[in-house]
Amino acid sequence: MSLLVIFRSILLILLIVCAIAVNLTKDLLRAVIIFMSYSSIMCLIWILMESPDLAITEAAVGAGISGTLFLVTLKKLRAEDHTEENE
Amino acid sequence: MFENLWINGEEAVAIILFGIGFTMLLFQRNLLKKLIGMNIMDTGVFLFLASMGYIEGRKAPIVTNGVLDTAAYINPVPAGLVLTGIVVSVSVTAVMLSLVIRLYKRYHTLDLDEIYVLSKHQMEDR
Amino acid sequence: MKERFFKWFYGESDPMEHILDCAEVPDESREEWKYEEHEIEREISRRVHTQSVIRAERRGFYAFYLIIAVISCLMLIGVLLFTVSQLPRYGVENPRAKEVIERYVEKGLEETGAVNIVSGMILDYRAFDTLGESHVLFTALLCVMILLRLDEKNKRTRYENYYTVLADPYYDISTDPIMRIAATITLPSIFLFGIYILLNGQISPGGGFSGGAVMGAALIIYAAAFGFTVTDRVFTYRMSRCITFLSLAFYSFAKGYVFFTGANGIPNGVPKGTPGAVLSGGLILPLDIAVGMVVACTMFGFYSLFRRGSIGGE
Numbered sequence: 001m002s003l004l005v006i007f008r009s010i011l012l013i014l015l016i017v018c019a020i021a022v023n024l025t026k027d028l029l030r031a032v033i034i035f036m037s038y039s040s041i042m043c044l045i046w047i048l049m050e051s052p053d054l055a056i057t058e059a060a061v062g063a064g065i066s067g068t069l070f071l072v073t074l075k076k077l078r079a080e081d082h083t084e085e086n087e
Numbered sequence: 088m089f090e091n092l093w094i095n096g097e098e099a100v101a102i103i104l105f106g107i108g109f110t111m112l113l114f115q116r117n118l119l120k121k122l123i124g125m126n127i128m129d130t131g132v133f134l135f136l137a138s139m140g141y142i143e144g145r146k147a148p149i150v151t152n153g154v155l156d157t158a159a160y161i162n163p164v165p166a167g168l169v170l171t172g173i174v175v176s177v178s179v180t181a182v183m184l185s186l187v188i189r190l191y192k193r194y195h196t197l198d199l200d201e202i203y204v205l206s207k208h209q210m211e212d213r
Numbered sequence: 214m215k216e217r218f219f220k221w222f223y224g225e226s227d228p229m230e231h232i233l234d235c236a237e238v239p240d241e242s243r244e245e246w247k248y249e250e251h252e253i254e255r256e257i258s259r260r261v262h263t264q265s266v267i268r269a270e271r272r273g274f275y276a277f278y279l280i281i282a283v284i285s286c287l288m289l290i291g292v293l294l295f296t297v298s299q300l301p302r303y304g305v306e307n308p309r310a311k312e313v314i315e316r317y318v319e320k321g322l323e324e325t326g327a328v329n330i331v332s333g334m335i336l337d338y339r340a341f342d343t344l345g346e347s348h349v350l351f352t353a354l355l356c357v358m359i360l361l362r363l364d365e366k367n368k369r370t371r372y373e374n375y376y377t378v379l380a381d382p383y384y385d386i387s388t389d390p391i392m393r394i395a396a397t398i399t400l401p402s403i404f405l406f407g408i409y410i411l412l413n414g415q416i417s418p419g420g421g422f423s424g425g426a427v428m429g430a431a432l433i434i435y436a437a438a439f440g441f442t443v444t445d446r447v448f449t450y451r452m453s454r455c456i457t458f459l460s461l462a463f464y465s466f467a468k469g470y471v472f473f474t475g476a477n478g479i480p481n482g483v484p485k486g487t488p489g490a491v492l493s494g495g496l497i498l499p500l501d502i503a504v505g506m507v508v509a510c511t512m513f514g515f516y517s518l519f520r521r522g523s524i525g526g527e
Contacts (some may be wrong), residue, residue, distance in 0.1 A: 012100045019107045019127055028119055035123050042130055049097075049137060050147045051166045052418035053331050056410065057173050060426035065512050066126065066177050068433060070119070072519040073184045077191055091298040098297045106290035113282045143304035148330040149418065150322055150488075157311070157318045160330065164314065167335045171346045174422055174508070178353035181515045185360040188519075200271065201263050208266075 008048055015041055028074060036067035097138040104131030118187050118197045122180065129176040133169045140165035326485035326494040327415035336414075336421070336497045336504075340468050343421075347464065347504055350511045351457055357515060363522030396438035403431040407509075414501040415494040421501040425508025432513040441521065450525030453510050460503040467496055 018038040025031050039062035046055040092099045104127055111124025140162035148163040187197070194202050220226045301307070317334055327333030335343050411424030436444045474481040486493030517524050 009096065012096060016100060016103060016107070019104055022123055022127070023107060023111050023115075023120075028117070031120065031123060035126070038127070039130075042134070045134070046137070049141045050145070050161050051137060051140075051169075051331075052147055053329075053420060053423060054133075054137065054166060054169055054173070056419060056423040057170060057426060060423060060430055061173055061177050062130070064430045065426065065433070065515075066180055069177075069181055069184055069515060069519060070123075072516065073119070073188060076188055076519065077197070089294065089298050091300070091302075092294065095297055095300055095303045097303060098300065099294060102290065102293045102297055105293070106286065109289065110286050113286065138303065141304055142306045147418070148318070150328045150330065155319050155322060157315050160318055162306075162314055163317060163330045163334055166331050167339065167342075170331070170335065170420075170422060171342060174346060174426075175349055178350055178511075182353050182356045182360075185357045185519070189360055196260075196263075200267050201260075204263060204267050204270065 004048075008045075011041060011045055011048070015045070029071075032067060032070045032074065035070070036063045039063040039067065098135055101131045101135035101138065104128075104134065107131075116198050116200060118190070118199060121199075122183050122187070125183070126176065126180060129172070133172055133176075136165050136172075137169045322488055325497065326488055327497055328488050329415050329417065329420070332414050332420045332497065332501075333494065336500050337495070340471075340500070343500075343504065344464055344468060347461060347507050350507055351461060354457075354511045354514050357518050358524070361518045361522055392438045396434055400431060400435060400438075403427065403434070407431055411501060411505045412491060412498070415497045416489055416491070421504030422508055424501070425505035426512065428505065428509040429512025432509065433516045436513070436516065436520075441517070445525065448513065448525070450523070453514060453524055456506050456510050460506045464500055464503045467500065471496065 015038065018034055018041065022031050022034050022038065025034065039058065042062065043055050043059040046052075046058055108124045108126075108128030108131060111127065112121055115121055115124065142161050145159060145161050148160045148166070190202060191197060194205050196202060196205075217226075317338065318330060321330050321333050322328065325333035325337040327337070407424050407427035407430075409424075410419035410427060411421065414420040414424065432444070432448070471481055471483070483495040485495050488494075492498065514524050
């Protein structure tokens with residue numbers, strides 16, 4: 001059991017733990033933050049599988065842009081809560 | 088029957104991620120959690136597809152020192168397919184999120200069952 | 214012990230709260246958007262009524278749905294795991310599907326001129342897929358614009374108007390000093406890094422999508438840190454339209470020309486250059502730039518439409 005196999009097994013188990021944690025939280029902000037960390041672990045796995053193009057794209061798009069869009073949606077929904085209803 | 092699951096570790100984890108995402112789609116009542124589940128399903132499929140191209144002991148597909156042998160690089164075809172898939176996944180997420188915003192403006196709730204009941208009653212009232 | 218762990222887990226207590234200084238909490242009791250008592254009661258009664266209606270009407274459906282959902286999830290995961298255990302061993306080359314890979318790897322350098330085999334493959338051998346994928350991005354931007362754009366027909370609500378037109382010091386983060394200083398220090402490097410990935414798509418890992426995504430993320434940080442009034446001077450609606458349309462049109466015409474000459478056996482007059490230089494690879498560098506521009510404009514367009522309902526601030 002070389003060190004690389006142990007490292008890869010730890011990353012894969014961490015991936016499943018993150019996915020189950022997103023499932024079980026009740027707070028939406030916490031779920032989005034765990035989702036962004038899930039995407040970053042995925043980026044590390046792409047590097048271990050010798051595909052650097054996928055790693056750069058996943059880091060920029062998954063953790064960066066997709067997570068940011070979720071956060072902006074949350075902000076807009078809470079903004080909706082504050083509007084007056086007769087407007 | 089399941090004796091090979093430890094050897095094909097990455098593909099098994101990809102299937103489990105697909106299953107977790109599918110479970111979130113079916114069992115969660117909040118619309119945003121369903122969207123996160125769909126994203127997890129997408130990444131599970133990408134992990135499965137790209138792990139088909141990995142061959143042990145070989146390097147990334149960038150030609151170095153003029154070595155043009157097939158036996159020195161991994162399979163480059165699945166990497167190209169996953170690259171397109173990642174960008175399509177973020178486009179679909181953006182469109183779904185804008186639909187969620189419009190639904191919230193109309194019904195003021197993120198719960199799918201409440202939206203269904205409210206829409207049915209509003210159709211009957213008309 | 215268990216209560217203390219669960220209190221920390223659910224976010225009700227913070228172990229560092231006496232050590233770190235907390236930031237100032239924005240004042241939630243402002244007069245403009247404070248809830249009236251009758252509005253709160255009306256909302257609560259509406260929700261209670263809806264929940265009771267749900268429980269009355271759809272109870273049978275829930276039991277049926279739960280059983281079917283559990284059975285189908287377990288069956289799906291079970292069947293797929295059984296299939297995975299029958300697959301050939303991970304990390305071993307497939308001895309039957311080798312013809313396409315041999316052609317791409319061995320003839321890739323002399324036919325496309327790109328050192329990065331994946332980039333040469335998606336922009337030369339399989340350029341049609343990349344064209345379709347750029348159009349998917351463009352269509353997604355159109356759909357989001359149809360759904361979220363605010364003009365005279367769907368008027369801005371009072372909160373959105375206050376938030377986007379005037380500067381609100383509590384809810385607008387562009388007056389935050391941490392964000393401004395961090396953006397001043399790191400933004401030039403991020404932009405340069407994005408341009409570097411874009412231009413070196415054919416000689417090192419990267420390419421059109423990665424470079425475009427990093428540049429789009431840099432534009433988002435710029436708009437978030439310094440406000441939309443600064444980006445509106447450069448990035449107007451007309452410029453976004455022109456960039457996406459011209460990039461997609463250039464991609465279609467260039468690749469159409471190459472397909473036409475390739476199908477009829479005529480050599481196309483695109484020079485290949487020496488492999489390893491920046492200006493190499495025939496048409497790969499201009500197509501990389503076109504794809505990168507589409508991706509960057511689309512990502513920034515998504516952010517701008519979500520935040521304030523228009524791309525160029527009209």
